[in-house]
Amino acid sequence: MRLLLTVLLLLHWRISSGFVPVSSSPKPTKKAASVWDTRLLATSHDTTTNNKNEDDDTDTSSLRRSLLLGIGSSSVAMMTLGTTQDAALAAVGTLPEFQESNAILQGLTIDVVDQSQLKTMIDFLNQAFGFDVLRQRIRGSIEEVWLGFGPEELAIPADFTLPVSSFGKYGGHASLCIRYDAKSTAALYRIGDSNPPGSNIAFLQVGVPSYRISQMSNNGGNILDAYGFVNVISPSGLPIRGIVGIRPDPIMFVAINCDNVKQSQAFYEQTLGFSQQVYPFARPSNGTGPFEPAQPKGSVYLAPSPYSMGVLLLPSKKKVTPNPVMDSLKVVYTPSSASSDNDSSDGGGAMQVVDPSNVKISFQSASDFEQEERVTR
Structure with missing residues (x-):
């Protein structure tokens, strides 16, 4: 009976999540409006946008726009593509899911204070939620370890066989990078503290087949509540929400507390080219039962692709403060042909x-x- 239930859940998520590991995939309901360009324009400080709402049937050339993003004394130019052939060249990797996308939200990086906290965080993620170590690197004083639930490569892995292989063998998975800098003296988070050191990161949500509350406690986690699903402060100070369910990639999204949701939404849409997507669920009940909450009222879910992880923008009643353990979210993108050589x-x-x-x-x-x-594998 348990095997039958698992098979039904897998079939449900292959269909409802849009996970289609074949030679073609359905077009997203909305397309990212810009194409990433890494050229730095040192003379510009302005941000220029041309944000249009277009129907899906509109010709692709009318959806593309140029965007100039000021970053300090330099800018990131987002160039316009003129043809369908250019759009194909702008795809991220060769996975069918990303052929309509020129950018994906690939993961996040967090900082820890020492090697002991690094090891504790790895054990916490592995033993409590089932994360695997995907790769690691030491460069100078910086040690980095990437964890996730499957290959990150932007192509179908050589050992993936349809329909035999599981989700965990397919490419395009997101990752969580834990970063330790031996030269840093910053005080980030002390294991066991009752609150995260900042409030802008509400939680990282993962949908996993199972989690182990005992291993959360044994590895430095501070469990806030566990009624139907679990909210826990990890030993690094990153809040995590765990849902028992099945996802093609269990790393679902980062929930961000916002002083002004509309302002944050405009930033992600107009500056980064994210678009509003269908809110993801890990269970077939789609938020109607006690084991997975519905999309919070007043929130907005955005992602650069329907098939990558995204961000959930949450309204905050209190002034938002930065969590210093959160280094950054990472966008992986394909530059326009004009800048690919640079x-x-x-x-x-x-x-x-x-x-x-x-x-x-x-x-x-x-x-x-x-x-x-x-x-780094």
Whole structure:
């Protein structure tokens, strides 16, 4: 009976989540309005947008626009594509799900204070929620470990066989990077504190087949509540919400508290090219039962692609403060052909913007990401 239930849930999510690991995939209801361009324009400080609402049947060329984003003394130029062929070239990787997307939200990076906290956080994620270590790297004083639920590569993995292989063997998974800098002296979060060190990150939501509350406690987690689903402050200070369910990628979204949801929505839509998407669920009940909440009232769910993780913008009654353990969200994008030869090879960490809730967003070109991902496995 349990096996039958699992099979039914898997079939349900292959259909309802839009996870279609075949040669074609349905078109998103909305398209990202801009194409990422990494050229830095040192002479410009203005932000220019041309935000139009178009129907799905509108020709793709009319949906594309140019956007100039000021970042300090330089800017990120978002170039216009003129043809359908250019749009295909702008796809992120070769996965069918991302062929209509020039950018995806690939994951997030958090900081820890020492190697002990790094190890504790890895054990917490692995033993409590089932995260696996995907890759790791040490560069100078900085140690990084990426965890997730399957391959991050932007192509169908060689060992993936349809319909035998599970979701965990397919590509395009998001990841959580834990970063430790031996030279940093910043006090971030002390394990066991009753509250996160800041309020702008409400939680990272994961939908997993099971979680273990005992291992959350054993590995430094501070459980806030566990009625139907669990809310816990991880040993790094990152709040996590766990839902028992099945997702193609269990890393679902980052919930961000906002002083002004409309202002934050405009930032993600007009500056980053995100679009409003259908709110994701991990269970077939779609938020109508006690084990998974419905979409919060007044919230907005956005993502650059229907098939990548996204952000949930939540209205906050209190003034939002930054959580210092949150380093950044990471957008992986394909530059326009005009700038593809000028991509930086430093991993994109130097190029960042900050949203109205003081959440940093960093950018990395798809080619740089693919190279880094292969080297650090």
